[in-house]
Amino acid sequence: MxxxxxxxxxxxxxxxxxxxxxxxxxxxxxxxxxxxxxxxxxxxxxxxxxxxxxxxxxxxxxxxxxxxxxxxxxxxWNLLDADIIRWRVDGGGGEQLMRDLADVRSIVEPAAAHRAAVHRTEADLDALQDALDAMGRAQADSTAAAEADAAFHRALLAATGNEMLTRMDMLLEPGLRERDRLVHTHAAADDPVPSHQAVLDAVRERDPARAELAMLDLLAKAAHDLDRITASSKGPVTQSPTSGR
CATH class of the missing domain: 1.10.10.10 (Winged helix-like DNA-binding domain superfamily/Winged helix DNA-binding domain)
Incomplete structure (x- = not known):
């Protein structure tokens, strides 16, 4: 891909x-x-x-x-292909793609966080921490921030101990990279580290329910960031003299 x-x-x-x-x-x-x-x-x-x-x-x-x-x-069309995802974004179809990605993530990632809290190893924790540290260092570098974000979610899937879930990165990552490309280059986006830290803390403490909730909070924040960026990119709505009724 x-x-x-x-x-x-x-x-x-x-x-x-x-x-x-x-x-x-x-x-x-x-x-x-x-x-x-x-x-x-x-x-x-x-x-x-x-x-x-x-x-x-x-x-x-x-x-x-x-x-x-x-x-x-x-x-x-192979809608999971990395190039097609990029072309959809560049061609003006990015908003719907991001909505679809958010739906898929809401199904997969909370369950993955729950399972990771049960099955994670010390090596998994190291990989998650390394990605989080890289995310913190990359705040001013949108490319590095997107890579660190993708690495965190890749490590979380791997921490489930389920080979099929691990390979879900092939489904999620191309779209996630495009989302991060949009979000991390925009001033309206908030610091992503705290929401990811909450997931890691719950996984480290082997608290599956809290890990799942932390991931749901992370995804809600991601959706909010995207809404803010989409709204700001469209600019203010100018009403015609007959509008506003």
Whole structure:
């Protein structure tokens, strides 16, 4: 699920076309004129074909005889792919994605915190503490803060002792990184350390009920931060002379 964007000219073409598709600029069902796109982007047909293979691997496009290369139905897109998540955010679809992520986290992470408090090891505690310490050091560095945040939640899943829960990071982390990219670069966000510290304290003290509640509080704070950032990014609402009734 590694990001493909940024890998030279191929990565640039993949990013441009992926963003257009995910944002709806190139709609579902549209047939791609490969030659015209190559001329527009000033790349060879070889580069175009290689880039389209990447998009096809993500479920965004398909090719059929007599129809050509076309944008597939959204149900076929790999919405957990790191690039698609980034393109959704960059294309203006980030708010709904963040709401969906919050729903998934509310189902998974409180239960994971509960189980981590029961099954954690000293090594798990060390990993959680290291991530929390890194979070505290990275307040002025949004990239490092996002990485530390992701590391904390990854360590918490691992502390459950359940291999399937541990691999839930593959589901959560791409979206979580995009959320953190938004939150940690915004002045409206609060300090994330205390809410994470409360989870770690409960896990360390083997108090599963308190760990679950602490995670619920953390997620509520995360939702509040996102609401504040979303509201501030939209700016003040200007009423027309006939509005406000």
């Amino acid at each position: 590694a990001s493909y964007s940024g890998r030279g000219v191929h990565g640039q073409v993949v990013h441009i076309l992926g963003t257009r598709i995910v944002s709806g600029s190139i709609p579902v069902g549209a047939t791609l004129d490969i030659r015209a796109l190559g001329e527009e982007l000033d790349v060879s047909l070889t580069v175009m074909r290689e880039s389209l293979k990447v998009l096809a691997s993500k479920g965004l496009i398909d090719a059929r005889q007599k129809r050509g290369t076309f944008v597939t139905e959204r149900s076929r």
